[in-house]
Amino acid sequence: MPAAQKKLYRFCHFFNQKKALIVYDCMNTVHNTTKEKNYWSSRWEAGNTGWDMGSVSPPLKAYADQLPNKDLRILIPGAGNAHEAEYLHRQGFTQVTVLDIAPEPLAALQQRVPDFPAAHLVNENFFEHAAEYDLVLEQTFFCSFPPTAENRKAYAKKMSELIVPGGKLVGLWFQTPLDPEGSRPFGGSRAEYAGYFAPYFEVLTFAECYNSIKPRAGKELFGVLARR
Ligand SMILES: C[S@@+](CC[C@H](N)C(=O)[O-])C[C@H]1O[C@@H](n2cnc3c(N)ncnc32)[C@H](O)[C@@H]1O
Numbered sequence: 456m457p458a459a460q461k462k463l464y465r466f467c468h469f470f471n472q473k474k475a476l477i478v479y480d481c482m483n484t485v486h487n488t489t490k491e492k493n494y495w496s497s498r499w500e501a502g503n504t505g506w507d508m509g510s511v512s513p514p515l516k517a518y519a520d521q522l523p524n525k526d527l528r529i530l531i532p533g534a535g536n537a538h539e540a541e542y543l544h545r546q547g548f549t550q551v552t553v554l555d556i557a558p559e560p561l562a563a564l565q566q567r568v569p570d571f572p573a574a575h576l577v578n579e580n581f582f583e584h585a586a587e588y589d590l591v592l593e594q595t596f597f598c599s600f601p602p603t604a605e606n607r608k609a610y611a612k613k614m615s616e617l618i619v620p621g622g623k624l625v626g627l628w629f630q631t632p633l634d635p636e637g638s639r640p641f642g643g644s645r646a647e648y649a650g651y652f653a654p655y656f657e658v659l660t661f662a663e664c665y666n667s668i669k670p671r672a673g674k675e676l677f678g679v680l681a682r683r
Contacts (some may be wrong), residue, residue: 485606488580492556499559506595511542513666516675519543522568530588532581533596535560541568556580588617593626598640607651615633615655618682626673646678657681
């Protein structure tokens with residue numbers, strides 16, 4: 456690409472990113488539970504759930520398969536159809552909590568897996584949740600809410616409040632640029648994410664995921680972060 460064209464391209468990219476940030480700034484914060492709940496419920500009701508892999512996520516399965524303690528207190532926030540929770544439950548994990556702001560996927564899980572403890576299904580805004588966990592599993596939750604720095608800092612802080620010292624946050628985060636048109640999944644970079652986690656977590660692993668599903672290959676980071 457000629458230098459002048461490169462320069463113009465960079466300018467347009469920068470401008471689009473700025474435009475996107477303005478769009479995001481006008482969106483609600485994650486603390487507006489009613490608005491977020493209505494948005495997600497309407498997607499569930501319409502069956503607009505293109506993110507759903509239909510079975511347990513291979514990287515999270517591989518991580519779970521090497522855990523010796525089946526009594527770990529595990530939270531899966533923004534769990535959706537919660538295939539990971541179903542898998543963990545069937546493997547004998549006893550303390551798996553599934554949390555979602557929309558009631559629809561929780562009801563579906565209860566129907567699909569009738570012996571999953573009803574008390575472990577929580578219909579709440581993650582950002583209002585209060586409890587203690589040894590392990591939180593992340594998958595396509597972080598990328599689902601408006602990607603302002605304020606929201607992302609609130610996510611890291613809330614994770615630090617929910618996870619006990621020595622506990623872990625493990626999961627997948629997209630390493631893709633933000634879509635200038637403002638559509639999901641909302642990505643970012645390792646450097647950006649590491650900045651949010653730095654005050655609370657020690658990074659044990661945070662690298663490109665080697666066992667992503669095919670459509671996400673090269674697009675996601677696998678992280679294991681230990682609560683200080
Ligand atoms: C993109 S979907 C991912 C679902 C699931 N993790 C998966 O990988 O299939 C995001 C999920 O997060 C839920 N969600 C969005 N914002 C939330 C919030 N603030 N608190 C709890 N759940 C939320 C939505 O209802 C939806 O089920």
